[in-house]
Amino acid sequence: MQKQTALLLFILFLFSSExxxxxxxxxxxxSNEAATQTIDSLNYIKTHQDFSSISSEVAFIQSALFKQGYIEHEADEISKINDSTFSTSIRLKRKFNTIHIYYDSAIIDKSLLNHISTSVFDSYFELxxxxxxxxxxxxxxxxxxxxxxxxxxxxxxxAIEDETYLSAKLYIDTPEQKRYISDIIIKGYEKFPRSYLxxxxxxxxxQVFDLNTIKTKTEQLNDLNFASQIKSPEVLFTKDSTALYLYLEKQQSNSFDGFLGFGTNEDTNAIEFDGYLNLSLNNNLNFGESFRLLYKSDENDQKTFDANITLPYxxxxxxxxxxxxxxFKRDSSFTTVNQSAKLHYQINSKHKVYAGLTYLESNNLLSETSTFNIQDYKTSFYTFAYQYIRPQTTNQLFPINSNLYFESNFGNRKQTNTSQKQSQLSIDAFKIxxxxQKNSFYTRINGAVLTSxxxxxxxxxxxxxxxxxxxFEENSxxxxxxxxxxxxxxxxxxxSIYIHSITDIAYFENKILKTKEKLYGYGFGFGLLTKAGLFKLNYANGKLQNxxxxxSNSKIHISLTTDF
Known part of the structure; x- marks a missing residue:
């Protein structure tokens, strides 16, 4: 019994403070009912753990009243009503609604004050x-x-000018020496391409130093796929210099993507396979460059080789x-070679414009009498394009929130004895x-038109x-x-895991066959982020309108994107 009593006393001792x-x-x-209502409207905290908290709350309420214009208010000392209740009284007195602030026009430009006041005069402004x-x-x-x-x-x-407004003098104390960025020091990723700065x-x-603007700009580093900001920038001020420190980290931005697709041949009922590999290399030379290589061989005996290189700044x-x-090669029918060279200008982290030349050459691999619709030709285009990308770096599964690429081409197609003007427009855009946090809707628009x-x-x-x-089959x-x-x-x-529905709708015209068709695709899929990369599986069934x-027309598509 004594042991139980001692244990109980020990527990009470441990938790006695609570x-x-x-x-x-x-x-x-x-001081009156209206004043009490004004004070209550500030929603002050009424329950506290100690007297220090009560004193802080009263001081906070006085500061709030001052900001509202009750600059003459007076508060009594906090008095104790009983063991648990404390009280004070505040006399609000007059409320000043307006203040006239006098300024030196040689120091402050009048146009600056127009952003904060609708009544700006040569010597003062009203607020x-x-x-x-x-x-x-x-x-x-x-x-x-x-x-x-x-x-x-x-x-x-x-000073009090009237019953409702005050006047004051605005003084500005600025150092004689204006601050400029004298040096930019990168920590963590010292080989970061300086042209991006x-x-x-x-x-x-x-550049004139402004830390808030610098912080806003450096946040754009997170939009890059090869670097990110570890922490906010810091500044070292000395008497004669202003050194800016940026803390960066190099990111893995190379990727390898491939997929395997299989379906049933409508004529032979045999299973056919198709697939591709997509290699993307980014910033391996610390120049911000990118290289992409695509090779695809699909079930229609079509082969595609596509190489792209981007050299910034x-x-x-x-x-x-x-x-x-x-x-591009289609079985033994024809080959088409597309070469393009474009210059681009990065407006900011999200917007980019292009201008350049595109050259196409296609060769008929069939006998001359086999078909009239496949012929040798050469086309030269002037190319103009615009790109918009908006990332969402906080989501590993869907790192890009919005993307838009629009391209226009204008030029001439030349054959043996003929030449004619052509134009081509294309667009590819998506939005999430x-x-x-868990639910999202993805929509993509893709299309192209050739005018000839x-x-x-x-x-x-x-x-x-x-x-x-x-x-549907690849490029069919x-x-x-x-x-x-x-x-x-x-x-x-x-x-790391998501599931999704598939609803695709398409419309196309073929001027050679004089056909117009509507297509539909329905299905489902899922994605899984693993240590090897992002694994995706789609099951879809496609059909024509009628x-x-x-x-048997269903297709299963499997892909794996690996970052390294």
Whole structure:
């Protein structure tokens, strides 16, 4: 019995601070009913753990009343009503709604004050008293942007001008020496391409120092796929220099992507396989360059070789270059070689424009009498394009939120004895609408149109398959005009697993065959982020508008994207 009593006393001793802790109550009264309502509208905290908390709350309420214009208010000492209740009274007195702030026009430009006041005069400007703090903060931030990070503002000579408004003098204390960035030091990823500082972030030596602007700009580093910011930038001030420190980290940005697809041949009922590999190398030379190699061989005995290289900021200028070589071969019918060279200008981290030349050459591999629609030709285009990319780096499964690429081509197609003008427009865009943390809606629009007096089969656009309308064979559809919409409802089971629906709709025209068709693809799929990469599996069934669904037309697409 004695042991049990001792144990109980020991437990009570351990938790005595919580058991015997008393809640204190605070009541603040006004000098009349209207004043009390004004004080209550501030929603002050009424329950506290100690007297120090009560004193802090009363001081906070007095500061809030001052900001509202009750600058003459008076508060009584906090009195103890009983063991748990404390009270004080506050006399609000007059409320001042407006203040006239006098300024030196030689120091502050009148146009700056127009952003914070609707009544600006040559010697003073007018403000609601409740907006004084935010207005001074805004003025100070603008002065800081001009290279004076240590500037100080204060109101002095505050006087009562009338029953409702005050007057004050605005004093600004700024150092004589304006601050400029004298050096930029990179920590963590010392080989980060310096051209990205000047042209991508638009930060360079000799630039007027403004830390808030620098922080905003350096956040754009997270939009790069080969580098990220470890922590916010820091500054070392000395008497004669201002050194900016950036803390960066190199990211794995190379990827290898491949997929395996299989389906049943409608004629032989045999299973046929198709697939591709896609290699992307980024910033391996610490220049910000990228190289992409695509090789695809599909079930229609079609082969595609596509190589792209991007060189940003050539010779330390804001101009970059893009080169592409694309070779397409369809069985023993024809080959088409597409070569392009474009210059691009990166407007900012999300926007980029292109201009260049595209050259196409196609050769008929069949006998001359076999078909009239496949012929040798050469086409030269002037190319103009625009790209917009908006990342969402917090989501590993879907790192890109929005993407838009629009390209226009204008030129001439030349054959043996003829030449005619042609134009080609294409668009590829997608958007992820995040409903909440787990649910999202993905939609993509893709299309192209070729305008010409007549058409050749070997110059038509080719689409179909996992990267266009799912449920159809790869590049099995030929069109002079096509447009498609991919949609997916996605549900994330975790940060590494998601499932999704497939609903695809397409429309295309073939001017050679004089056909117009609508296509539909339905199915489902899932994605799994593993140590090896992102594994995706899609099951889709495709049909023409007037056809019935048949399971034999279903396609299963498997892909794995590995980052290294």
């Amino acid at each position: 058991i015997f802790c008393q809640t204190l109550y605070l009541k603040i009264n006004g 609601p008293f409740t907006e004084v703090a935010s207005a001074l903060t805004y003025i100070n931030s603008k002065i800081s942007e001009n290279g004076f990070p240590f500037s100080k503002l204060k109101l002095s000579n505050i 000047k042209h991508y972030l638009k930060i360079k030596k000799g 050539l010779f330390k200028t804001p101009i970059g270059a893009d080169f592409q070589l694309r070779i 609408i995040n409903l909440n 007096d007549d058409y050749l089969e070997n110059e038509l656009s080719r689409f179909g398959g996992i990267n266009s309308i799912r449920g 559809l030929y069109a002079s005009l096509y447009g498609l919409v991919n949609t997916e409802y996605r549900y994330q089971l975790s940060n 056809e019935k669904f048949e399971l």
